[in-house]
Amino acid sequence: MSDKLKVVLCWHMHQPQYSEPMGGIYQLPWTYLHAIKDYVDMAWHLENIPEARAVVNFAPTLLEQIDDYDQQLKGRFKGTGQLKDPLLIALDSPVQPVQADERRKLISACLRANEDKLIKPFPHFAKLVDIARWSLEKPxxxxxxxxxxxxxxxxxxxxxxxxxxxxxxxxxxxxxxxKAEFFTFHDRRQLMIVIGELLSDVIPRYRRLAESGRVELSVTPYAHPIVPLMLDIGSAKEAMPDAPLPECRAYPDGLNRVHWHMQEGIRVFEQYFGFRPTGCWPSEGGVSTEALSVIAEHGFQWVATGENVLRNSLHLSGMADAAIHKPYQLSAQGPVCFFRDDGLSDLIGFTYTKWRAEDAVNDFIHHLINIKQNTESEDDRVVSVILDGENAWEYYSYNGFYFLQSLYKRLASHDDIELTTFTQALHDGVVAADLPKMVAGSWVYGSFSTWIGDVDKNRGWDLLCAAKKEYDHVINTTEFDEETRLAIDRQLAICEGSDWFWWFGDYNSAESVSDFERLYRLHLSNLYQMLGSEVPQMLSEVISHGGGAAEQGGTMRRGG
Known part of the structure; x- marks a missing residue:
C-alpha cells in the first residue's frame, strides 16, 4: 500500500421537499437555485481536473425535485406544462404582478442572497436591491x-x-x-433556456463522472430521516443523558419505516444513476448500533459519520487514545465506518470563506501534512473531509471557483497525498480497526441535540408521532389501491425528514424558522387529509418562532 496520506473529500447534496403538498407549488426555490449554481459548479470542477476524485452523496428527495424542475421546464417549453415555482413563473410570465402584496412577496424573494458575495459584487443588481429595500419600507x-x-x-x-x-x-x-438593464421578454426566454439546459443535465453529469471513475456516488435514506431516533428515541440519551425527550418515547413501528426509507432511497438512486450504491451517508451522519445493523441488511459496505461519535465511542470502549484518522468497524462486522475530521471540514465550511484561495489551500495542505507526519506509525490512515456540498459556496468569492480549482489540483498532484474515495480506499487494502462499542450520535457535536431535546424540537416529534399513530390506525383498517398507498407512504416519509427539527429552536432566524415550520405543518396536515382523517387543531398552531442569528444563516453548522 502507498505511504501517501489518503484523503477523501465527501460532498453531501441535500434539500428537503419544498413543494406544498396539496397544489404542488414550491414554497422555497432552493432546489433549483442550488442546482444552477452549486451542483453545476461542483460537477464542472471535477470534469475539468481529470486527476481529482471525490465522493458525492445525494439525498433521493433532492434527485426527485431536480427531475421535477427539469420536467416543468421541458413541459413549459413545449407549451404543455405548468411551472410550479413562483420565481420561475414570474421570470417566465409576460405580465408582472399588479397587487402590492404580490409584488412585495416577489421582491422579498429576490433579496434572499448573500450581501457580500451575491449582491455587492454586481453593481447593477446592488442598485436594484437598494431600490427594492426602499420600496419595502412603506407598502x-x-x-x-x-x-x-x-x-x-x-x-x-x-x-x-x-x-x-x-x-x-x-x-x-x-x-x-x-446588457445589464432593460431586459426584454426575449432576454428572459434565453435565461429560461439556459436554466432548463442546466437542470436537465445535472443528474446525467454526475452519472457520467461516476461511470468514468472520477466520482463515487453514495446515498442517504429516502427523505433524510434520523435513523437512530426512528429506531429508538431513547438513543439520544447515549450522548446527552440529561436531555429532555418528547412525550412520545418511541416512534411507532420505526424499524419498518427505516427499512422503507432505505429501500426507497436505493430504488430512487438506481433509477437515476443506473447502479446500486456501495456507500451510505446516513441522514445527518446519524448512527447507532441498531442503525448500523439495519444499514448492513441493505448491503452497504461503508457509512460515514462525525468525529465526535468516534471519540465518544472510543471512550466508552476504553480506547480513548486510539487513532481517529482511520476507519473502524463495530465488533468487526457490518459496514466500515469513516469519521469526519471536524477541524478540516469546518475550515472549508466556515473559515476559508474569508481567506484568499491560495492561502486557504496552503493552510489546508499544511494541516494534512502535519497529520501525515504525526501518524507515520499508523496503518490504514484515511482523512475524511465531509461537508455540505451546496451551502458553503455562497459565502466564497466567485462561488468558491478559485478555491475549489486550486484545492483539487494541488491535492491531486501532491507527492504525499492521495485523493481517493471511500470504496477505492477499501479496494486498495485499507482495513478497518475494531470498535467494540458505539455511542449513538450525529456529525454535529456527536449527539442528536440539533434535532431533539428542547421544547420546540420535542413538540415537533410529538406531532409526528401522533400523525404516525393515525397513519397506523387508518392503514390497518382501510384498503387503499397501490398508487394511493404509495403516495401516502411517501407523504409520511417527507414528514419524517430531519430538516424540520433542524430549524426548530431560538438560535435560528425567525424568517427561516417560519418557512420550515409552516411547511412541516402543511406536510403533516396533508398526511391526515390523504388518510381521510380530520386535521388536528394543533397543526394550526406555530411550533417554533426562532429569532436568533445562526452562523451562515443556519444552513450549516460546525461539527464540534
Whole structure:
C-alpha cells in the first residue's frame, strides 16, 4: 500500500421537499437555485481536473425535485406544462404582478442572497436591491415600481445565482450581464433556456463522472430521516443523558419505516444513476448500533459519520487514545465506518470563506501534512473531509471557483497525498480497526441535540408521532389501491425528514424558522387529509418562532 496520506473529500447534496403538498407549488426555490449554481459548479470542477476524485452523496428527495424542475421546464417549453415555482413563473410570465402584496412577496424573494458575495459584487443588481429595500419600507411605494424594474430584478437575481463556470463560458449569460438593464421578454426566454439546459443535465453529469471513475456516488435514506431516533428515541440519551425527550418515547413501528426509507432511497438512486450504491451517508451522519445493523441488511459496505461519535465511542470502549484518522468497524462486522475530521471540514465550511484561495489551500495542505507526519506509525490512515456540498459556496468569492480549482489540483498532484474515495480506499487494502462499542450520535457535536431535546424540537416529534399513530390506525383498517398507498407512504416519509427539527429552536432566524415550520405543518396536515382523517387543531398552531442569528444563516453548522 502507498505511504501517501489518503484523503477523501465527501460532498453531501441535500434539500428537503419544498413543494406544498396539496397544489404542488414550491414554497422555497432552493432546489433549483442550488442546482444552477452549486451542483453545476461542483460537477464542472471535477470534469475539468481529470486527476481529482471525490465522493458525492445525494439525498433521493433532492434527485426527485431536480427531475421535477427539469420536467416543468421541458413541459413549459413545449407549451404543455405548468411551472410550479413562483420565481420561475414570474421570470417566465409576460405580465408582472399588479397587487402590492404580490409584488412585495416577489421582491422579498429576490433579496434572499448573500450581501457580500451575491449582491455587492454586481453593481447593477446592488442598485436594484437598494431600490427594492426602499420600496419595502412603506407598502405604498410599491405602486411606483414599474414592470421593467420587476423584470430586471428577477433577471439579475437569477444571474447572481448562476454557476461561476456558466458565467465564464456561456455566451448567452455573458450577453445578459453585459446588457445589464432593460431586459426584454426575449432576454428572459434565453435565461429560461439556459436554466432548463442546466437542470436537465445535472443528474446525467454526475452519472457520467461516476461511470468514468472520477466520482463515487453514495446515498442517504429516502427523505433524510434520523435513523437512530426512528429506531429508538431513547438513543439520544447515549450522548446527552440529561436531555429532555418528547412525550412520545418511541416512534411507532420505526424499524419498518427505516427499512422503507432505505429501500426507497436505493430504488430512487438506481433509477437515476443506473447502479446500486456501495456507500451510505446516513441522514445527518446519524448512527447507532441498531442503525448500523439495519444499514448492513441493505448491503452497504461503508457509512460515514462525525468525529465526535468516534471519540465518544472510543471512550466508552476504553480506547480513548486510539487513532481517529482511520476507519473502524463495530465488533468487526457490518459496514466500515469513516469519521469526519471536524477541524478540516469546518475550515472549508466556515473559515476559508474569508481567506484568499491560495492561502486557504496552503493552510489546508499544511494541516494534512502535519497529520501525515504525526501518524507515520499508523496503518490504514484515511482523512475524511465531509461537508455540505451546496451551502458553503455562497459565502466564497466567485462561488468558491478559485478555491475549489486550486484545492483539487494541488491535492491531486501532491507527492504525499492521495485523493481517493471511500470504496477505492477499501479496494486498495485499507482495513478497518475494531470498535467494540458505539455511542449513538450525529456529525454535529456527536449527539442528536440539533434535532431533539428542547421544547420546540420535542413538540415537533410529538406531532409526528401522533400523525404516525393515525397513519397506523387508518392503514390497518382501510384498503387503499397501490398508487394511493404509495403516495401516502411517501407523504409520511417527507414528514419524517430531519430538516424540520433542524430549524426548530431560538438560535435560528425567525424568517427561516417560519418557512420550515409552516411547511412541516402543511406536510403533516396533508398526511391526515390523504388518510381521510380530520386535521388536528394543533397543526394550526406555530411550533417554533426562532429569532436568533445562526452562523451562515443556519444552513450549516460546525461539527464540534
Amino acid at each position: 405604498e411605494r410599491l405602486r411606483y415600481l414599474n414592470d421593467q424594474f420587476m423584470v430586471d430584478l428577477l433577471v439579475w437575481y437569477h444571474l447572481v445565482w448562476m454557476a461561476e463556470s456558466v458565467r465564464r463560458h456561456d455566451l448567452r449569460i455573458q450577453a445578459l450581464m453585459k
